[in-house]
Amino acid sequence: MTEHEGEKAELEGKKPPLLVLVGPTAVGKTALSLSVAKAWNAEIISGDSMQVYRGMDIGTAKIKQDERDGVPHHLIDIRDPEESYSAADFQAEAAKTIMDIAGRGKLPFVVGGTGLYIESLCYNYQFADRGSDEAFRAEMEAYASANGPEALHARLAAVDPKAGERLHPNDIRRVIRALEVYHTTGQTFSEQQEGQRKKSPYELVLIGLTMDRATLYSRIEARIDEMLQEGLVDEVRRLLARELPPSAVPMQALGYKEIARYLRGECSYEAAVELLKRDTRHFAKRQLSWFRHMKDIHWIDAGENFRNKLEAIHGILAGKFQDHLEYTSNQSFLDGGSGQ
Known part of the structure; x- marks a missing residue:
């Protein structure tokens, strides 16, 4: 039996x-994930629904x-913008990747901010066929367009x-x-989600980063300014040149x-940037709301200095994964990075 086969057998x-x-x-x-990954012999699985798409690099803050x-x-640049990708797709591909990483004696490490994707993976949501109604879907697309x-x-909120x-x-x-779920089943999407068994198939450790709202919003605006300097407008222009339908995931x-909207002449550049900053602030608020509904998250103040954050994560992980993995060393972990 090879070493790889032996490690897989140990997982059984x-x-x-x-x-x-x-x-x-x-x-x-x-930045934090890289230091943690190096210290704990981990491989990172992206938990971002947009980083799966090739050619969407700047706007998704893809590493x-x-x-x-x-x-x-893993799970970065695995789809073309014309292709669809769902939470069920992510769950299946991430679960397979987790078993492969763990089978090689490494720590699977999911990093991202797409709440539904991550929660469905952590608790093995069942994506049963809830029924579909193509005519209803087309009607809603037309309604949104108009x-x-x-x-x-x-x-939906109603x-x-x-x-x-x-x-x-x-x-x-x-x-x-x-x-569509409500239309076809009479049960809301939220009710179906809440009915899922919240039991994980993994030896799971969830860590959440939070930050003072004003500081976070300032970081968001600075990041968007940096994206624009790096060429976000040209990246969007290249996507538009592919003539993707307006309903395509990348276009939303x-x-x-x-x-x-700016490139199509629907608003000024300044208005588009302001809209982007506003929408991103709202998005961050929704992300925090989603994760705060999840159980078992160990929250860490991301405003702490880098060493303090690493120490906090080490304290959380040391008692949980020591039996699974050989931790490189406390000192190497604490020296693993110095910035955000």
């Missing part, structure tokens, strides 16, 4: 370990290849306030799906939808 009969780091956009997940510092990253995403979102709170108006695809993505 017990839950594989899974570390998850969540938090709102711009809170500092990426560059030369910034990964030797840490393997009246705007906010009007469509208001229809029948399913919890889903309305969690889903952004610009997330037209998921808003329509939530309305935060950062792309707003800049696309």
Whole structure:
């Protein structure tokens, strides 16, 4: 038996370990995740619904290849913008990746901010066929096109306030799906989610990063300014040149939808940037709301200095994963990084 086969055999009969780091956009997940991954012999699985798409790099704050510092990253650049990708797709592919990483004696480490994707993976949500109605879906798409995403979102909020709170108006695809669930089953999407068994198939550790709201908003605005300097407008222009339909996921993505309006002449550059900053602040608020509804999250103040955050995470992990993995050393962990 090879060493790889032996490690896989050891996993049989017990839950594989899974570390998850969540938090709102711009809170500092990426830099922290690299230090944690190097210290705990981990491989990172992206938990971001937009980073799966090739060519969507700047607007999704996708980590560059030369910034990964030797840490393997998974579920990034696995779809073309024309292709669909769902929470069920993510759950299936991430679960397979987790078993592969754990089977090689490493720690699977999910990092991201897409609440539904991460929660469905952590607790093995069952994505049974809830029924579909193509005519209803087309009707809702036409309604959104004619009246705007906010009007469509208001229809969802009226029948399913919890889903309305969690889903952004610009997330037209998921808003329509939530309305379709109610239309076809008579049960709200939130009721179906709450009915899921909240029992994890993993030896799970959930860590959440939070931050003073004013500081977070300032970081969001600074990040958007940096994205624009890096060429976000040209990135959106290249996507528009692919002639994707307006309902395509990338065209509804935060950062792309707003800049696309400017490029189509629907608003000024300054108005598009202001809209993007506003929408991103709202998005961060919704992310925090989603994660605060999840149980078992160990919250860490991301405003702490880098060493303090590393020490806090080490304290959380030391008693949980020591049996699974050989921790590199306390000193190497604390020396693993110095910035956000």
